Amino acid sequence: SDVDLVKQILIEVANNHPQILKNKPPRVLFTNFGDSALEFKLLFDISNSYTHTIIKSDLRFAIDKKFREHNISIPFPQRDVHIIK
Secondary structure: OHHHHHHHHHHHHHHHHHOOOOOOOOOEEEEEOOOOOEEEEEEEOEEOHHHHHHHHHHHHHHHHHHHHHHHOOOOOOOOOOOOOO
């Protein structure tokens, strides 16, 4: 996937969430090359820590929607199964 597009989408989604604070912009870190993935971390600030679970869920739904719109796939580990009779 286009890592710049992924970063742009993650920041856009965070900026559009009403409970994410606007005085400190969200940040995206490209944290690792995984076995079957490029790993990113979205950092953002909120005013009420009790709502973080709901906000993270909201963001995941929005990210999934945007990724689908831009044909960005989320890879999954692929395994070969050998059946011996």
